[in-house]
Amino acid sequence: MRKYLKQDELKALLEAPKRMRDRLIIKLLYETGIRVGELTALTIGDVELEAGEITIQQAKRHEEGRKVPLVNSWTKTMLRDYIGTRKIRKDPLFVSNKRGALSRRQVERLMEKYGEIAGLDKDKRHPHVLRHTHAVQALKSGIDLRTLQQNLGHSSIEVTAIYLTMDIDDRKEEYSKHPLPGMGETGVSQTNGVEQGQVEAPVASNHTSSFVLSE
Numbered sequence: 001m002r003k004y005l006k007q008d009e010l011k012a013l014l015e016a017p018k019r020m021r022d023r024l025i026i027k028l029l030y031e032t033g034i035r036v037g038e039l040t041a042l043t044i045g046d047v048e049l050e051a052g053e054i055t056i057q058q059a060k061r062h063e064e065g066r067k068v069p070l071v072n073s074w075t076k077t078m079l080r081d082y083i084g085t086r087k088i089r090k091d092p093l094f095v096s097n098k099r100g101a102l103s104r105r106q107v108e109r110l111m112e113k114y115g116e117i118a119g120l121d122k123d124k125r126h127p128h129v130l131r132h133t134h135a136v137q138a139l140k141s142g143i144d145l146r147t148l149q150q151n152l153g154h155s156s157i158e159v160t161a162i163y164l165t166m167d168i169d170d171r172k173e174e175y176s177k178h179p180l181p182g183m184g185e186t187g188v189s190q191t192n193g194v195e196q197g198q199v200e201a202p203v204a205s206n207h208t209s210s211f212v213l214s215e
Helices: 007-015 020-032 036-040 073-083 104-117 127-141 145-152 157-164 168-177
Strands: 053-056 066-069
Touching (some): 020 073, 036 104, 036 127, 066 145, 104 127, 127 157
Antiparallel strands (some): 053 066
């Protein structure tokens, strides 16, 4: 099972940065599911706030680029404020303190820093974990597998289907919310109908009717 963030971990991570640029980086990695290399290659011209989409120019297996939706209004507002008065479309979207394009390693360091502040396990302090988190949470929210495949830029739907695998905590939660029929308490003592001192006769094993409910 690939590592991903639970909702409380994600909330703590999103709230960790105080700097707008850093919070925006984490939000975009999670909300769009793009790779860290795709994020650092973004230019100002790749962001279309009115259309609500981002174009990944250097997308794997997509010579014409890959578009991903940008639907969160708060994220769009943050992007508009962050871009500010910068108008040159070929300029990098995310810049370092020296005004150069932010590198992949710099984003990895940011994730390590804020992951530690948020109290995440060491194996969850990597930008790619946010891509996994996007995929898992999208499927939980009802996004179909084909839509997710196109958004992530996977070559086949079989690759995307990996995210259908749930860890044991998620499976326990789902079974708790959706109990199997006939598993509730009956309210009848198991000793009813058996007089004190008597030994209840053994019931013959019948595997074919184990899950058949009486009419």
